[in-house]
Amino acid sequence: MIEPFEEMAVFARIAEHGSFTAAAQSMGRSKAYVSQQLTKLEQQLGIQLLFRTTRKLSLTEAGKVYLEYCESIVKSAAAGRQSIAALQGEMAGLIRVSAPDSFGEIIVGDILSGFQEKYPDIWIDLDLSPVIRDLKTDNIDVSVRGGSVVDDDLVAIPLVKWHMIIVGTPAYFQQHGTPKTPENLKAHNCIGTRHETTVSGWPFAINGDIERIRVEGDFSVNRNPLIKHTALQGKGLAWLPSYVVYRELQSGTLVRVLSDFEPPAFSFHLVYVYQKAMPLRQRRLIDFMKDWFGTHDVGGLQ
Numbered sequence: 001m002i003e004p005f006e007e008m009a010v011f012a013r014i015a016e017h018g019s020f021t022a023a024a025q026s027m028g029r030s031k032a033y034v035s036q037q038l039t040k041l042e043q044q045l046g047i048q049l050l051f052r053t054t055r056k057l058s059l060t061e062a063g064k065v066y067l068e069y070c071e072s073i074v075k076s077a078a079a080g081r082q083s084i085a086a087l088q089g090e091m092a093g094l095i096r097v098s099a100p101d102s103f104g105e106i107i108v109g110d111i112l113s114g115f116q117e118k119y120p121d122i123w124i125d126l127d128l129s130p131v132i133r134d135l136k137t138d139n140i141d142v143s144v145r146g147g148s149v150v151d152d153d154l155v156a157i158p159l160v161k162w163h164m165i166i167v168g169t170p171a172y173f174q175q176h177g178t179p180k181t182p183e184n185l186k187a188h189n190c191i192g193t194r195h196e197t198t199v200s201g202w203p204f205a206i207n208g209d210i211e212r213i214r215v216e217g218d219f220s221v222n223r224n225p226l227i228k229h230t231a232l233q234g235k236g237l238a239w240l241p242s243y244v245v246y247r248e249l250q251s252g253t254l255v256r257v258l259s260d261f262e263p264p265a266f267s268f269h270l271v272y273v274y275q276k277a278m279p280l281r282q283r284r285l286i287d288f289m290k291d292w293f294g295t296h297d298v299g300g301l302q
Contacts, residue, residue, distance in 0.1 A: 005073065007041035010034055011049060011063075012070040018057055082277035091281055092121035098135075099144040102224045103268065104128040106244055107298055108144060115288050122281055135273050141282050142289075143271045155274050157290060160243065161265040162299035164203075167245055167254040168237045179237075182206065182213045182261050189236030190215035193222050202239050204261040228254075241266075243298040250297075265299070 014023040014034060024034045042049055049063035059067060099108045105128060112124050127133065133140050135154065149156035166185070179185050182204040192202070192215075201212035217236055221227060224244045231238035232253060238245075248254035270289055272282070 004041055004044055005077070007037045007044070008070040009074050009077075010037035011041055012067065012074050014038060014050070014057065015059060015063070015067050015070075020057075079276055090121070091119045091284060093279070093281055094123045094125060095281055095285055096125045096127070096139055096141045097143065097285075098127040098129065098133045098138070098140045100146060101128040101130055102241070103144060103146075103243060105225065111289055111292050114292070115285055118288070119281070119284070122285075135271070141272065141279075142285055145269050145271050146266060148267075149269055149271055153274060154271050156269040156271050157286075159268045159270050159289070159293045160299040161267050162242045163259075163262045163265050164239060165242050165245070165256050165262060166202075166237055166239055166258045167231060167249070167256055169232060169234045169253065170255055172234045172236070173255060173257075175234075178257055182211070182258060185213055185215045185237065185258075188215070190217040191219050191227050191230050191236045191238045192217065193220060193227070203263050204258070205263050206261060210263055246296075246298045 010023070010027070013027055014020060017023045017026060020031050020034050020038075024031045027034070038050065045062075045066070047062045047066075048060050049066060051058045051060060097108070097112065104126060108126065112126060116122055116124060127138075127140070132145060133143060135141075135143055144159065145156075166179075176188060179188060182202070185202070190202070201214040203210050203212050219230055219235065221230075224240055227238050227240060228244055228248070230236070231240075232248065237257075242249075242256075245254050249256060270286060272286065
């Protein structure tokens with residue numbers, strides 16, 4: 001027997017609103033049509049689904065059981081319509097993106113600019129912050145996150161692995177020599193964040209363990225772009241995320257040293273909330289970012 005989907009949808013709407021009149025109004029149909037569909041459904045099933053009185057409607061025991069299936073079918077049909085609409089959707093509208101501040105400034109901004117060049121009717125709202133945003137409550141469509149993602153409601157796609165690395169200019173190494181071991185850094189001017197340079201030191205993988213080497217320098221700051229700028233002036237060695245200096249490493253304006261002693265790599269993931277009917281613009285951005293990272297070695301590990 002072919003399932004009577006229209007009649008099932010009408011029954012679910014009657015149960016939802018508790019009256020034939022309200023159900024008919026919500027569907028833009030007549031009360032007679034709604035009554036006819038319910039009668040037809042009961043006749044096909046050979047059971048009574050509702051108790052009808054002059055004051056109210058109530059579900060029979062069979063009606064309670066059958067309603068669950070009807071509601072499921074109605075929801076599935078609605079999801080199907082949304083999926084089709086998403087597939088046929090226009091590449092226009094707003095996409096909200098979040099990312100860590102330095103990674104977003106250096107990498108993500110370029111990616112989103114390229115995406116907008118391809119799809120000029122897309123608007124981007126980029127939130128840069130060290131704080132991890134709640135994608136649902138903050139209405140974030142796509143996020144870049146560092147580390148592991150443990151929320152089962154989120155999809156996490158690995159984008160890139162990166163190291164904290166030591167870099168300097170060729171001119172600096174020509175004048176001051178190239179360090180061969182982490183201990184050699186004590187003889188160099190080391191640029192970095194206040195915490196790492198003056199308190200706990202820079203971490204290195206030495207003989208299977210992570211050891212911190214206390215270093216000294218005449219300039220400390222809490223912004224990676226300024227640390228890079230200072231290193232490019234040849235004033236000392238910098239300890240930076242590899243993605244911050246990937247262009248300089250490619251051009252040779254900065255040189256990576258002590259790579260054999262670098263700690264384990266970190267990861268960035270592309271994160272979004274799982275949904276069956278994802279808007280086309282969001283899906284295209286996800287694919288665009290995956291493709292971009294597949295062809296750009298921003299982590300220095302490919």
